[in-house]
Amino acid sequence: MNHAPRPIGGGLITPFTLFLAVLAAIGGYFVLQRFIYGFNAAAAFNDGYTWGIWIAYDVVIGTAFGCGGYVMALLVYVFNKGKYHPLVRPALLASLLGYGLGAVSVVVDLGRYWNMWHMMWPGYAQPNSVMLEVGLCVATYVMVLFVEFSPAVLERFGLTNLKRKVEKWMVLFIALGILLPTMHQSSLGTMMVIFGHQIHPLWQTTLLPLLFLMSAITMGFCIVIFEASLASAGFRRPGEAHILGGLSGVIIALQLAWLATRFADLHLAGKMDLVLGSGWLSGFFLAEIALFALPVFLLLPKANRTSPRPLFLAAVAMLLGGSLYRIDVFLVAYFPATPGFSYFPSVPEILVTLGIVAFEFLAYIVLARTLPVLPGVEPAMMAAQPAE
Amino acid sequence: MSISRRNFLKAATVGAVAAVAAPGDAAARGNLAMPPQALGLLFDSTYCVGCKACVTACKQANAIPFATPVREAHRDTSIDIGAGALNVIKAYRHGDASVKDREINGFAFAKKSCMHCVDPSCVSVCPVSAMQKAPLTGIVSHHKENCIGCRYCVASCPYGVPRFEYDQAFPAISKCQLCRHLRDEGRIPACAESCPTGATLYGPVDLLKREAERRLAMTPGTLYKPERGQAGSGEFGRPRAASTYVQHIYGDKELGGTQVLHLSGVPFEKLGMPTLPDRSYASVSETIQHTIYAGMAAPALVLAGLVGIISRNKKKSEHGPEDRS
């Protein structure tokens, strides 16, 4: 039995990777425009919607998609579920890319980026700011992820001594890798509490941090399923449904807990009549709820849990639900204090976001082909999928 | 699952849930109090004639170029605040707009500029102290040399005041700072200085509030000579018959109060001023933050717990069949 991670090899230049590279280059071009001419050369931001999809998608949703490494570490090292260990490294790589590019997006989105270091400088840093906590926490976490992933790089280049030294401290980094996302994923919700009446009451609540954290954790599990499914299809490897299926239970539990929290909160605040009584916003709310509930229905039948398709669908539903929830809080249910503004992302703005996503996929493919990330597979297993 | 880990997780969960779910306990941060020598403005919509002298004077005082040639400054086309205007006068009109300060078939003027909140959201959200509230005067200032351009203040200000430049490579935030640079020269804010009728009056907030209360108590029609420029200066505008006021001082209680107070003859929502609760948004947000992060004690505790559990689990699995780290 040898499932130790191995580079999967294979060519780096394929039509697909070239396509991704072109997308990334287009995104890069518009980022350059933004830095030369200002935001509106690439984005549709205005004083009503000063944050657009570069924050709502690239940072807020992007880092939630980057929660795979966080939740797998939680599962394997805290809950001691060793059988998921082969999933940790690929999840860490995806997290590193998700968070790394989330951090890049923040810099692109900072209007006065040259002052960025002020966040780390005692005379400037302002501890009441939720933004400060998110910023520092995310920056630290990117470094932690880098250390957590470093053994893969060190292994590849045969730096066993250094690897051993890093691993001596690994416990601390794993612990930080669980603490930090818990902090900033909840803070991303806290960030919107101060928006007060600018956020529609169906979404505005002091429980935003809890709802953001819980859904980020589920999104972490779902992204692991999503990536593993894509990786086995894209790299033509045996599926991992037999391991992934084990995550169904925790996903169901988390979804039910989230839904219960959401409705209990609305009920206690006396806002139940808004559920159906908010016009087109009710549509968004119900779509969210449906996407959160769908995984529960898909995964409740035991037979579905080990079959790739329902598992994949459940993961996709939750990833969409979690994303829609975030888009709703940050953009759809946000009504600027000054009426009269409207916002829809411009084409270049969307191309920047697409470019970032393309770069993420590209980097994942290149690194999975060249570094020991994905669990090794016996040649015989390539033909027939084993049931463990 | 071993007992100690179960206990730890239970404690951590309970702690986390209690921390986020129960604001309003002993740790709750209340609204900030009015600063001892708070300065502000009283804008009385019923005295405003819409001449926009304050808009031009504000631009002059803050070195902002006019949108029109100086001779036509009274026709200034600034319709919203931003880098091109820190203060604008807006008009409300309804139906045939025949009577001033009347909701139906009437019209009225509104002033839009920073409210200098007692417990400002912009100061609470700013990660790098680029928004500051002066401890004595309470003037909310912006320090662009600190600012990183995150626009959290733009998005979160309940009155939509801070604005940003989206067409500049090196943009900045703009916002009324109550002409704090003129105070050093012994001058008062340009809008109050230039207002011919006394609709915009500058002064200590307690005097302004007393003046506002006096006006609300007047019988409509009473001839009244409003003070002009600075409260207590002894300078007066032309006497006018008092209007029928909405019996409310806007800014007295809104989100913990503001240092710019407004009076109006038409409902405040018509002038674009939202109906707001008494508790400041900043206090709600900071209560959550402080409960979770007070002295970073809870995070440190969780980290210690995690290190303990992980190292024990790792040790256990190193002897077991799962070793693969």
Ligand code: SF4
């Ligand atoms: S009105 Fe807005 S910008 Fe002015 S002090 Fe209040 S929160 Fe800050």
Ligand code: SF4
């Ligand atoms: S844009 Fe500038 S002033 Fe506003 S919150 Fe960000 S750093 Fe502070």
